[in-house]
Amino acid sequence: MVSVKLFAVLRERAGRDALALDLDEPATVGDALAALARHDGLAEVLARVPVVMAVNRDYADDDRSLHEGDELALIPPVSGGSAR
Numbered sequence: 001m002v003s004v005k006l007f008a009v010l011r012e013r014a015g016r017d018a019l020a021l022d023l024d025e026p027a028t029v030g031d032a033l034a035a036l037a038r039h040d041g042l043a044e045v046l047a048r049v050p051v052v053m054a055v056n057r058d059y060a061d062d063d064r065s066l067h068e069g070d071e072l073a074l075i076p077p078v079s080g081g082s083a084r
Contacts, residue, residue: 001020001021001022001068001069002020002021002022002023002027002032002066002068002069002070002071002072003018003019003020003069003070003071003072004018004019004020004021004032004036004071004072004073004074005017005018005071005072005073005074006018006019006074007073007074007075007076008075008076008078009045009049009076010042010045010046010049010051010074010076013041013042013044013045014039014041014042015041019036019039021035021036021072023035023066025067025068026065027065027066028062028063028064028065028066029053029055029060029061029062029063029064029066029072030062030063031066032066032072033046033053033062036074045076049076049077050076050077051074051075051076052074052075052076053072053073053074053075054072054073054075055070055071055072055073056070056071057071057073060072
């Protein structure tokens with residue numbers, strides 16, 4: 001099982017801040033994203049919003065391997081703040 005932490009709009013659309021994914025090994029971050037795209041509310045956001053991904057707090061690409069017990073964090077761009 002891989003723990004997926006969701007931030008910002010992903011958290012809002014999923015209605016929670018974390019999900020658990022059961023993935024067949026060998027699995028990659030790309031496999032996890034494909035599985036998440038089947039989750040209600042996340043497909044549309046993942047299709048249009050770029051996300052930064054981290055596995056066990058290290059930045060990762062789509063081809064990064066995932067293993068049992070890993071934590072995958074998905075961080076969309078954050079807007080806000082003031083113009084200077």
